[in-house]
Amino acid sequence: MRRIMDLENPMYKKKYREIYRILFTADLDRLVDHSTWYMTNQYLVDRKTPLWIICESKILNKRMWITHNWGKLEIATAQLDLDIDSSAYHESYKYMQFQTQKEMAEYLEKMLQPCLEENSTLDNESEEEEIC
Numbered sequence: 001m002r003r004i005m006d007l008e009n010p011m012y013k014k015k016y017r018e019i020y021r022i023l024f025t026a027d028l029d030r031l032v033d034h035s036t037w038y039m040t041n042q043y044l045v046d047r048k049t050p051l052w053i054i055c056e057s058k059i060l061n062k063r064m065w066i067t068h069n070w071g072k073l074e075i076a077t078a079q080l081d082l083d084i085d086s087s088a089y090h091e092s093y094k095y096m097q098f099q100t101q102k103e104m105a106e107y108l109e110k111m112l113q114p115c116l117e118e119n120s121t122l123d124n125e126s127e128e129e130e131i132c
Contacts, residue, residue: 018105019066023055026115030056034069034110037068054081059114066108073098 015037019082023031037050051068058080065076075096082089098104 007039016068016101019051019053019101019108022108022112022116023053023066023103026112027059028055028112028115029058030054057112057115060112066104066112073101073104075104075111077111 021126032054048070053066056063061080062077067074079092085128
């Protein structure tokens with residue numbers, strides 16, 4: 001799924017823009033954004049959990065949670081091919097915390113590199129088709 005058109009929305013040019021740029025250009029199978037940072041009337045929980053994105057990549061075989069939760073920037077991952085009720089799934093969890101959005105974006109870009117490469121390959125193929 002391609003989400004590059006979403007980047008043209010002025011909302012994504014504000015907070016967390018680098019994180020959204022990486023996510024929207026990566027070849028992800030599923031992306032669900034429960035973020036509340038753009039809302040004007042926020043409850044306490046909304047203010048304390050402004051970034052909450054869940055995405056899945058079959059290329060990486062990962063389910064990822066990208067959050068800014070109570071002042072902590074975090075990325076959590078789990079293996080996608082395991083049964084979510086199994087102990088193996090829960091043991092596959094990995095957590096990373098970051099001090100800044102820049103650190104988080106750099107880590108996210110490294111982690112999603114195979115998905116970003118896959119996307120650039122698709123772009124090149126579609127350009128070649130248009131030329132012919």
